[in-house]
Amino acid sequence: MKNIFKESNETINYLYGLFGFNSNKLTMIVISLSTAMAVTAIPLLSKSFSRNDYRDLSKKIVSSLKLFFFIMIPGSVGMICLAHPLYRIFYRSFNYLGIHILELNAAVANLIGLFILLVAIMQAVHHSRLAIKYFAFGVIAKMLAEVFCIWFFESYGPLVATAIGLGVSSFFMLKRLIISFDINLRPIFKYFLGVTLLTIIMASILQILKFFIYNFLGKKASSSILTLITSVIVGILVYGFLSLKTRAADEAFGFSLNTLRSRFQIS
Secondary structure (H helix, E strand, C coil), rough: HHHHHHHHHHHHHHHHHHHHHHHHHHHHHHHHHHHHHHHHHHHHHHHHCCCCCCCHHHHHHHHHHHHHHHHHHHHHHHHHHHHHHHHHHHHHCCHHHHHHHHHHHHHHHHHHHHHHHHHHHHHHCCHHHHHHHHHHHHHHHHHHHHHHHHHHHHHHHHHHHHHHHHHHHHHHHHHHHHHCCCCCHHHHHHHHHHHHHHHHHHHHHHHHHHHHHHHCCCCCCHEEEEEEEHHHHHHHHHHHHHHHHHHHHHHHHHHCCCHHHHHCCCC
16 A cells, blocks of 8 residues: 555554444454354254265255355344444544444455365365365465555455455355355345345335434434444344244254244245
């Protein structure tokens, strides 16, 4: 960045802190939660692989991806919607560049989480060498894109280059899994679209809620806290209701949630 934009070391360190530390601290919470739940099926994948039961292995890989999308997509989009109050509360600042970088980082978090999950799956099916090879492809892609992305996107460039590198690695790993174990992408893609639609509905409600709170109370620290707490509760309730109503939660967890539907009188 110093060579491209002729900025001082102080400015570069400030910008690096925005995209390298501040936003990462928050997005890693969502990434850790989603990947931790999704990789719980890894021992079962290893068991199916050792028995050469590739049909069952394929089903478990699909289930792991569905569970990941079920948690990661609403989590990252929710963080994008709440980037303003989150940044205000944690860093006590209305730094709009930092807020926008947090929003972009929350979007890139989907690729980070997907990469982590696919690496774990590749290890479970004894494809560790291929995983390292595909990781190297991603690193090369990031290095090639880095300078151009910094030049074109400025402060957002490193994150965009990271997304490109992770996307390349994830593409090759997913392609290898599809070829090796005859995975049907149609149900995964269909589920991804369904969860995305539910997330858009949730995000729209959160944006309206945030708009009214900020309009009535202003963008103070107290209103940011109220916005964050209220939005998290409303977001969980809305997404939970929609996922139970559409049976998306059943598909994600792999068993029927009729007991919950009966308890909350959701038909």
